Amino acid sequence: MDQQSEVREFLRTRRARITPDQAGIIGGGRRRVPGLRREEVAFLAGVSVDYYARLERGNLAGVSDEVLSAIATVLRLDDAEVTYLHDLARAAQPQPVARRKKPQRDNTIRPSLQHFLDSITGSAVWIGNERMDFIAGNALGRAVYAPVMDDPSSRGGNNALFAFLSPAARNFYVDWEKGADDMVASLRLLAGRNPRDKGLSDLIGELITRSDEFARRWSSHNVRFHRSGLKRLRHPLVGDLELSYDAMQLADSPGWTLFAFTAEPGSASDDRLRLLGSLTAERPAVSAKAVHRPDLMDRTSLLSTVLPLLFECSSGFEVSAFCPAVVRDNALVTTSSSRSASRPATAT
DSSP states (O other), X not given: OOHHHHHHHHHHHHHHTOOTTTTTOOOOOOOSSSSXXXXXXXXXXXXXXXXXHHHHTTOOTTOOHHHHHHHHHHTTOOHHHHHHHHHHHXXXXXXXXXXXXXXXXXXXXXXXHHXXXXXXXXXXXXXXXXXXXXXXEOHHHHHHHHHHHTSGGGTTTBHHHHHHHOTTHHHHBTTHHXXXXXXXXXXXXXXXHOTTOHHHHHHHHHHHHHOHHHHHHHTTTOOOOOSEXXXXXXXXXXXXXXXXXXXXXXXXXXXXXXXXXXXXXXXXXXXXXXXXXXXXXXXXXXOGGGTTOTTOOSHHHHHHHHHHHHTTOOSOSOHHHHSSEEEETTEEEEEOSSOEEEEOOOOO
């Protein structure tokens, strides 16, 4: 990412979205371009026109925090945009006052951290890095994220590659358009913070080259924090999930973020998340007679047989009441409106 070009386009696009009325300028005459003029921004920020013009040409060397704050106020920058502007200015200094601890390059997770993840059973949690790679998760987190990790486009779990290069992404992410906007804005914010991160730059370059959707969003120069929100997923095993998420930075692993996904207690998504956990939990081998299929000797084969029956249901989510078949204790249980019959596993 060319730093001067980035500064120039970021300031220009932020200036273009502020109208004279929003800035408290009465009148203003006819304008050839939308937004404020450079001289208006300079006047409102308390700097000379030449000085602001130099900044907007991409030269932030030597600019003070006070001037940046004044410009941010005039351009009505939000918290993420203010952070981004200061990151761009910091990167323009020949000798930064304080060096940030470099993001962790080794994706090997500490055993104690993995044990912590494994101890969380009621929520889906996983850790990602600044390039949006999946690092580690608990059992439920891996189950929720499995469609991303298993997709060849993701190269083992890169969410950005999956979102923009896999045809399956638009089905998995119910609100794909909004999620794509947020993802690109988050990547740009991270790129401003770490302009010399080759891995991040390579990822962005590949996505710009291979995805028109990504390139179009990248050209808007929007930035956004990715701290909390609502995610709607269409999971191939349990259907639609509506999950709230919170993101937490791991201080001892710079560049790593812990994401925790939870469903509203008692909701359909809560039921489905619990079902996903039970379907993907480690279980002993299943006896063939449990489902009268000699080839179904493990959990994966059992699921492939039972799940099509489960998702023929169109009402409610009490599967034992509405579905023709459910799995209980490694056995196929058939139900109807008047009776239910089970075929428990028998030893051979």
